[in-house]
Amino acid sequence: MIAPLLTVRINRRAIAAVVLQHEEAVVADGRHLSSRTDRAVPSAVRYVNRLIELIQPSAVVLDAPATQHPSTTRLIVDALEALGRERHLPLVRVVTSELLTAYGNPPIETREELREIVTGFWPEVDRARGSIKRFVIEAAATALFSDCRRALEPAA
Numbered sequence: 001m002i003a004p005l006l007t008v009r010i011n012r013r014a015i016a017a018v019v020l021q022h023e024e025a026v027v028a029d030g031r032h033l034s035s036r037t038d039r040a041v042p043s044a045v046r047y048v049n050r051l052i053e054l055i056q057p058s059a060v061v062l063d064a065p066a067t068q069h070p071s072t073t074r075l076i077v078d079a080l081e082a083l084g085r086e087r088h089l090p091l092v093r094v095v096t097s098e099l100l101t102a103y104g105n106p107p108i109e110t111r112e113e114l115r116e117i118v119t120g121f122w123p124e125v126d127r128a129r130g131s132i133k134r135f136v137i138e139a140a141a142t143a144l145f146s147d148c149r150r151a152l153e154p155a156a
Helices: 037-055 072-086 098-102 112-117 130-152
Strands: 005-009 012-021 024-032 061-062 091-094
Touching: 005 037, 012 037, 012 130, 024 061, 024 091, 024 112, 037 072, 061 072, 061 098, 061 130, 072 091, 091 130, 098 112, 098 130, 112 130
Parallel strands: 005 061, 061 091
Antiparallel strands: 005 012, 012 024
């Protein structure tokens, strides 16, 4: 592994984070977000900023649905991109199709299949409880994918 990557899975009502370090999930956590956009956006930014301070990652990977119209998810992504610029951290977006292709040949079709594959990799991600658990597992899948992709990319 090159350096810790902070991987964040964003949904309109939840945010989950996973950090892999030396092939171990050192952070596997998630939070519900308020249904009120004016509360959800600052809460998500505070959460990610706190993780950045604790982990000191080399980059932040975002796994969030692509939205063209203003939505809570879009506003959270925009705010996290601004945070990345402010903290001088590279921000990498991962799209669902890329992730599903990486975990199967032929590509798997759903995030549910993705969760089934990844659940056994790290007991740490299985400790998440309730409805947030699926987002933590998806963040772990994105973390592994992103870590492998970075390791295989030629040095710039």
